[in-house]
Amino acid sequence: MLDIAEDRPVAAALRAHAITLFPSGTSFSAQEGESVLDAAARAGVLLPHQCKTGSCGACQARVLIGETQLLNPGASALSAEDAAQGLRLLCCTSARSALQLECAEIPHIPGIEVRKLPVRVAALERLASDVIRLQLQPPAGQRLHYAAGQYVDMLLPGNRRRSYSLATPPGADLLELHIRHLPGGLFTDQVFGQLKARDVLRIEGPFGTFGMHSESEAPAILLASGTGFAPIKALVERLIAEGSQRPLSLYWGGRSRQDLYLHELCVQWQQALPGQFHYVPVLSDAPAADGWTGRTGWVHQAVLHDHPDLSAHEVYACGAPPMVDAARRDFAALCGMRPTAFFADAFVAQAS
Ligand SMILES: Cc1cc2nc3c(=O)[nH]c(=O)nc-3n(C[C@H](O)[C@H](O)[C@H](O)COP(=O)(O)OP(=O)(O)OC[C@H]3O[C@@H](n4cnc5c(N)ncnc54)[C@H](O)[C@@H]3O)c2cc1C
Missing domain, CATH: 3.40.50.80 (Nucleotide-binding domain of ferredoxin-NADP reductase (FNR) module)
Structure with missing residues (x-):
């Protein structure tokens, strides 16, 4: 097992490699240069993840066999010790060979697909001086299906995005977000400054697997x-x-x-x-x-x-x-x- 970290950006997709997950035996194909997490999502395989920036550690997996490449050196929250033990964060790891990974898998929930949607601002309500409740209306007939605890990305100009958790369970007509103002922040300055009812925003989601483990009856x-x-x-x-x-x-x-x-x-x-x-x-x-x-x-x-x-x-x-x-x-x-x-x-x- 080998890891290659490079300071230069990874070149465009080169070759595809077979990824096999244990203990499930699920397999899919990943291109060099794309994250294993993205490749899994493309193949309809849902792996634990949250921030997708290498910070939260939710997408941690162990490499049993194969060579990997760190996509974004410096971003990974893993310690050198963890990395030496074969642990990788799949949101910032790509395959350099066929891989066998020890990794949990989230059962597919029928109907939940990642989509891009234009949404109209139905209401903005100040819940505190620095918190706004934003209610968003998807286009008629295009309800977003998600699980409680997931989030959406707000798509901003220049390929930028910001993540916000959905505050209501699935099935509600409006999508509800709670947004805290970070003065000087790219998106929240707009929300607290210019955004008004009937404006249109673009979102992508749902993402994240937080809350999908809540089937147990444990306190x-x-x-x-x-x-x-x-x-x-x-x-x-x-x-x-x-x-x-x-x-x-x-x-x-x-x-x-x-x-x-x-x-x-x-x-x-x-x-x-x-x-x-x-x-x-x-x-x-x-x-x-x-x-x-x-x-x-x-x-x-x-x-x-x-x-x-x-x-x-x-x-x-x-x-x-x-x-x-x-x-x-x-x-x-x-x-x-x-x-x-x-x-x-x-x-x-x-x-x-
Ligand atoms: C999975 C996920 C879910 C999220 N859900 C929510 C949510 O429900 N509600 C919500 O208000 N935010 C949420 N966030 C944070 C949100 O995505 C943005 O980071 C935040 O709103 C700032 O965006 P901005 O463009 O205004 O600021 P930016 O332009 O990104 O940042 C402005 C400054 O604030 C700092 N900063 C950015 N984010 C934070 C932070 N969270 N805490 C402290 N300092 C910060 C930056 O380092 C920078 O210095 C979530 C983040 C993730 C990863």
Whole structure:
């Protein structure tokens, strides 16, 4: 097994190689110069992934046999130690020979296909001074099929794109996004400046596999920071609609009270599902003068405090990458969380 990292851009597609996945035995063909993740998607094989920028680690797989090439040196979140063990991130790895990979596979959900769609802005609503709820209307007869927890890419001029989680479960007429303003940001400056009802945007999706593991009945910790609440909202609303009995504990963290921009909705969920749904809001920067009597500190530390044993839980964590990384590390090290029971949607910044 060999890895070749080059500083120059990879040349256009050269040759195709057979990729075989274990333990499933699924195989498909990948061209040199394209990521194994893209090749799998082209062949209709859905592999775990999230950010597609080499940052989140969700598309990690082990090379059993074959030569690979790193497409974007510097982007991979893997340590040198992991890489030496044969681990690769498939979003930034291409094949240089036939490959055998040890890799999980996501069962295909009929009807879910990645599509590009023009969408009309149906409504913009300020949920907080720096958060807007954007509701998007697909063209008549062209509903987007997706799973709760997936995201879409906003297609911007110059081949740029920005990812946003879908905040409602599938089946709703409008697509709902929660967008936080990053002053100076390419897309969010437009949303908070010029964007208005009836404008048309272009999206592509759905992407991501966060939330597709939620068929189990294990108690779930739902951990969100800021607009990381959006995919969690889609998951909770889906479970409520299905009448799930699964025990759910939502920990939502922000700096100040306004960051918990749908706090009342969470309180309603707790009232509607007594004993099943538990809501813990946590503020990291709450002056006593604000009258906040709830929990304070880092949101993942509130989970550590309340759940010293997470060995029987699944954890779904969404939002700021440092929060997601700290949760992944500390829950496994201090609370016995199984690494395979941690599912994350880290809102990493896109490259350009
Ligand atoms: C899978 C996925 C899902 C996402 N879902 C959401 C969502 O539901 N709601 C949402 O508001 N955002 C979400 N994001 C983040 C979003 O894609 C953009 O990165 C963000 O909105 C900034 O875009 P921009 O063009 O305004 O800023 P840019 O022009 O990209 O960046 C402006 C500045 O802000 C920094 N920056 C960019 N993103 C972040 C960040 N997330 N945190 C801190 N600093 C940052 C950049 O490094 C740069 O300095 C998601 C990201 C991913 C990968």
